[in-house]
Amino acid sequence: MPPSLTTDHVLSLAPDAASAKSGKSLSSPRSWLSLGQRDQALWGECQGSGREPYRTQIDLSEPAFRCSCPSRKFPCKHSIGLMLLLAGQPAAVPEAAPPGWVEEWLATRAKSAAAREQRRQAAEDDPAAAEGRRAASQAKAAAAREAKVAAGAQELGIWLRDQLREGLAAAPGRAPAAFERMAARMVDAQAPGLARLLRAMGGTPASGDGWQGRLLEQLARMHLLVEGYARFKGTADSGQGTAEGDVFTPEEQADIRSAIGFTQSQEELLRGAGLRDRWLILGRRVEDEDRLRVQRTWLWGESCAAPALVLDFSAAGQPLDRSLIPGGSLDADLAFFPGAAPLRALVQRRHGGIEALPALPALDIAAALGSYAAALARSPWLERYPLCLGPIRLAQAGDGWLVCDESGRGLPLAPQFGRAWELLARSGGHPFSLCGEWDGDRLTPISAWVDGFVDLGG
8 A cells, every 4th residue: 555545645635525425435345346456556346326336446656546437526436435445444455466457447557658758758859849749739639629519519509499399387397407417418528618507507497586587598698609609610500600690700709619618828818918907906706616616806997997807716625816805906917818898807917016995986777787788799698797886775675685876776686695784784874886796687796885995705
């Protein structure tokens, strides 16, 4: 057994708490039909729900894992259980000659390692040729992914039409299982953006009054996204995407690709031109998405009068970047990701430190919604947009809350926002300014200005 393999080390490899718990339940010899180890190889067969036992094999030198179970988690509970068994009861795992299915896997890994070493040596001997091979390999991988995404998008388009044929009334009985199955298919198709949208959509039928309209809008936007991708890739059923109405600008194509889940090199983006302004740091929100912590920090350009969104991600308990402090302002260059309505950005260069925010920008509701509508017209897949409102007051509406401007227009607050009474008490019923995330249906406050800055985000 490798000296570094301890119970704590194994549990740290678990993708989540549920996998760690399930792995512990499999860390007994009675859970395994066969067990064995040799050098850095570890293997075992575990009887699952199927007729054939699951074959689990681990290369402890990296470690690397392979299991015949259908789990999408990595490592799966069988791999965790097998390593916990070796760490806690090494005598229970006998030294043995690897069976054929383990030998085959180890041989494949050894062959891959030898090929990698050969490529490394070749790169040292002829860097220019190695760079050419690397570029060709990247192009081949990109083409393969495009083919997978195109096939997945085509399948999703058929599924979306099936949902409408079956009718929205039956959606609560299908959700969220049907949406989760199609989301898993999109993960296989390497379209993580579509998978995330499908999972979010699966909860809409249980979201309260008006869910039918919200679900129909989400289905329609996803259909528009799938059709848009098919048309500019030339795979649409209705033609080859060459008609005048099917021509997309590079910015529109970037929006579609981003929504599907394609990413852009941040290093390349930071090498381009930036937009310098004094950026007001409006606030931020932190949410959990799958196994990631996602932080959205909203900025507002003082001179350009336009918003910007800085996204940060963390996994496995790693800290998020908190250098953009809500309630401050920063003279900086931002590099915006390409899009028809550029919103997401990276801080490219700072010119000095963070200073106190002088005030929040404020528009009446009609003007704020007008800017949102203009952005949505250019990029229909906007999921959130910052609204900076003022002067506004809070008002109760049944069990919920509204923000109302001086003209009498109102917007509903998200029901999960739990600080409305605090804001009412702070303002004493007097007008104040408020910034929040607008999802097209409800506003989630992130900050307010009531005799100074009030941070309402996470």
